[in-house]
Amino acid sequence: MMLCVENLQKSFDGFKAVAGVSFTIGKGEICSIIGPNGAGKSTVFNLITGHLPIDIGKVIFDGIDISHMPAHKICRMGLGRSFQRINIFPKLTVFENIQVAVLTHRGKSLNLFSPVHDLYTDETEAILENVGLQDFRNHPGGAIAYGFQKQLELGIALANDPKMLLLDEPTAGMSSRETRFTITLIEKIVKEKGLTLLFTEHDMSMVFSISERIFILHQGQLITSGLPDEVRVNPEVQKIYFGETRCS
């Protein structure tokens, strides 16, 4: 059991954004959460990773209760995350973006005296190659194309050597070619490192091509979950998505 979410609830000013969501994900599984806009997918992620305080409910990661841990501690426990909106370090180069995550992971962040330039270059290069950004290592993070920035996001998340990845709309805003490239990349990395993966998406091609299980969220509640083929023909799911995306 990698991730166990129990009765997660969160309200904003009286509006119940997440209304009692529970699910578990096993080690090495690839799962996705789908649902229309406003279903609460990003909120669930933010609750899990400690970016938002939980009202009611529990989150247990790899056997440890992380419900009220601060975000930085949760990250150190082995949970990696990418964000829906690009969340990188614009003025740092691509190399430095990943390097700062690597040296934090290696516990060097409080080192005030070694020159940072030469630290952990090998590990950083390895991650750069893994996400296909080695040609851009000296470009400022803010200056590369959107698709590459998303790859950089993935790279930063991987720098922490996570056991599990939470990816929030990893193919948002991408062309179909970029989407396919990203799906292949993610799948390769996840399989190579034996990571557990939970992602949210609007693009159904990614959802149905690699998910082993799919959770459907609607108005803050988990409507149903199951194997892709089951979900595809589920009448409730079709009702929710009717007019948005036809699952055929």
Added chain:
Amino acid sequence: MSYDLPFITIQILTGLTNAMFIFLIASGLSVIFGVQGIINFAHGSFYMLGAYMTHQCVSLFIHSPHRFWAAVVLAPVVVALFGGLIERFLLRRLYGREELTQLLFTYALVLILGDVIRIFWGIEQFSVSRPPVLKGAVEIFGQFFPKYNIFILIMGPCVAFLFWFFMLRTRWGRMIRAAAQDRETLNALGVNVNRLFTVVFILGTWLAALGGALVAPATSIKPGMDIDVIITAFVVVVIGGLGSFWGTFLGSIIVGIVYSLGILVFPRLSIVFIYVIMILVLIIRPWGLLGRPLTLER
């Protein structure tokens, strides 16, 4: 000096009078921040300019018995329009840049306007005499309280009420409040947000200058009055809540009373009191007593 009821009453009334002055100034500061997200350091400078312009108008109409009232009407308008020009041609160019940039520009204005006033009016102190109808004092519990202060005590809440009415009931007021919440949507709805900002800035400046005009008969008009007032205005606005109108009113009263009573109890530490309250508010409840927590996101 005996600290008996009449004396305390007068102290409190004096404190409230000061509170009304500071309220006029702080409300302008608060509305500019609430709508545009800018803390206008130059607000005190516009207050000072209002006082100096009042002196100038009074000197101009020296032969008229109504010169004070003419000045109170004219001076704030002139200063407000000047503020509008600054916003339109200078400050507006900095929208979209970092907040620090806009802040620093208002600080640059403090430096520049302070010296401009010194250049035009020199460093001597001026005073403006009270209008004939408000000269003298009334007796309250055996102590004397200036009639002019009573005028201010009435003016303060009147302005508050007018302002509140304007914000709540008029079309411009509603747009300003909407802009404070979400300027992008307002823009999308076809409202010229830039023009709205100019209006807000003029309004805020007018309030500051009005404060300066009204305070002119009660204090000496001299260089440095801009700095004294802006710090107090900040404290008020922080305590009450940046962007909250009633918070500003409440904050003014708290600061006015604490200061006037504080002088009695700890004469040398009364300034410190105010800062301590400001710090306590920022630590415990950063959005102020009546501010909204969401505004912390700015």
Added chain:
Amino acid sequence: MTKIEKWTVLAILIIIALIPVYGSRFFVFLFTDILIFGLFALSLNLLLGYTGLVSFGHAAYFGIGAYTCALLIKKAGIDFMLSLLAAGLFGAVGALLIGFFCVRLTKIYFAMLTLAFSQIIWAIAFKWNALTGGDNGIMGIDFPPYLDSKVKFFYFVLVVFTTSLIILRTIVNSPFGRVLVAIRENPARTEFIGINVKRFQLLAFIISGFFASVSGGLFCMFNHSVFPSFCNWSMSAEVLIMALLGGIYNFFGPVIGAGLLLYLRMESTSFTAYWPLILGTILCLLLFFFPGGIAGFVQDRFQKWRAAK
């Protein structure tokens, strides 16, 4: 730092070291002032340019350093160098206490709280007559016997400055420094690479406070006196403008800014009383036309020249 930069900085330091030999007393005086304020501006920039925290109350540490040093020398008879070190430590402690509360807030509220705390420090300096001499300040702080001339003091300041420069440069180029920049660029993301952002901001605050206080201690000796105005917000504003003028995204920018501003102030006060007007205009020019400061402008031009080659 590239080889060119290293040699340039060394050359400049050597030229500065030779000022007492070739230059007049005026230049010794001016450059002592510049080195002290250069250190002050560098300390502020650790917060501003590197961590992205805008402090409106940095004069508080300058003042704490100046008063600590002055009081230890005058009232406790302690040697200057020890007093200077104590001043730095006191400043660091002050920064720890103040910073602890300030880093819990962001942006404008952070700035307002730093301002409020510095106003309290100013009020204490102004009102606590028995300790600080109130408005009259503390005077008669003479050079110690081993630094009994302006020139000797100049070299002492140069040594302190250069040492601090090296330490700050090392910190900024360390992993810690890189994390600070990450915090500046994106605090939320930095939180989620495993960094306790507030703790790092507080550490930056403390280091910054230490060096600001050291510069305050140097200044009290340079000025032979201390006044409450060392803690007020126009001092905070001036050091902020120095950093911006030089360029906050360049390590040496603040020193350049300090130098230029002090030089301009010296020149203009000799023929006009309206220095605030000039300062305000400089600030406006900076904001409208040179947002990267001088260093930013030079770097920009240099890159364009290189690209055109």
